[in-house]
Amino acid sequence: MNLFDAIAHRRSVRSFLDKTVEREKIVSIFSAVRLAPSARNAQEWRFILVTDPELREKVATAGGQPFLKQCPVIVVACAETDKRIMRCGEPAYPIDVAIAIDHLTLAATAMGLGTCWIGSFDPEPVKEVLQIPNEVPVVELVALGYPADTERPVADKHRLPLTEILWENQWRKPFSV
Ligand SMILES: Cc1cc2nc3c(=O)[nH]c(=O)nc-3n(C[C@H](O)[C@H](O)[C@H](O)COP(=O)(O)O)c2cc1C
Known part of the structure; x- marks a missing residue:
């Protein structure tokens, strides 16, 4: 599967087979994760499986x-x-962690696995259960496993058309091919 295929086939999977994910696959996925870019190459992401x-x-x-x-x-x-704010005014760490997770989801897709980002969770009990220090933000959870549902056609993805998200030289000035 090439990169564009993995991007097209990645989808949120919310139903999983009762099948162990091979540890070699986990190593391959996280070998891709660790190559993600990050602000100042700080690599502040940490993952608990x-x-x-x-x-x-x-x-x-x-x-x-x-x-x-x-x-x-x-x-x-x-x-x-250290929750550094970049000169653009945005914090670096959530962006860096999100890029790493995107690598994770695409690498997992390329290996026949399914994922789902979870932002709707309460971090405090997660920290308590896993003994995560108080000052460490839990940015996201990601479900990972073999999909039990069937893949939706790529055409079913609800996405804004390019004309609504891509402009040229000026805010809302259309990009034309
Ligand atoms: C930052 C983020 C947080 C998300 N949180 C949740 C969540 O809490 N629960 C859930 O079921 N899906 C969650 N999703 C999945 C989105 O609903 C999903 O990506 C979106 O509807 C597009 O569908 P697709 O991933 O199948 O292309 C989240 C996705 C992102 C990127």
Whole structure:
């Protein structure tokens, strides 16, 4: 699968087979993750893989989304960060962690695995269960496993047309080919 195929086929998977994700695949995925770019190459991302069934249940409960309970790996994406604000006024760490997660989801797709980003969760109980220090932000959870549902056609993706998101030389000035 080339990069454009992986981008087209990646989708949010919310139903997983009861099948272990091979550790070699996890190593391959995170070898792609660690190559992500980051502001000042700070690489502040840290990941905890939750594979233990009891812990998974607890993290899934904190996640508040029932499908997390049946996914074999919950990736808890954190940042060990000084929360630096870039000159543009935006914090670097959530952007850096998000890029790393995008590498994760695309690499997983290329290996036949499914993922789902989870931003709707309560970080405090997740921190407590996994003994994550208070000052460490938990940026996202990511469900990872073999999809149990069938893939939707790529054409079913609801996305804004290029004309609404891509302009040239001036705000809202159309880009034409
Ligand atoms: C930052 C972020 C947070 C998200 N949080 C959740 C979530 O809490 N629960 C969920 O089911 N999906 C979540 N999603 C998945 C989006 O709903 C999904 O990416 C979007 O609807 C597009 O669908 P697709 O991923 O299948 O292309 C999140 C996605 C992103 C990027």
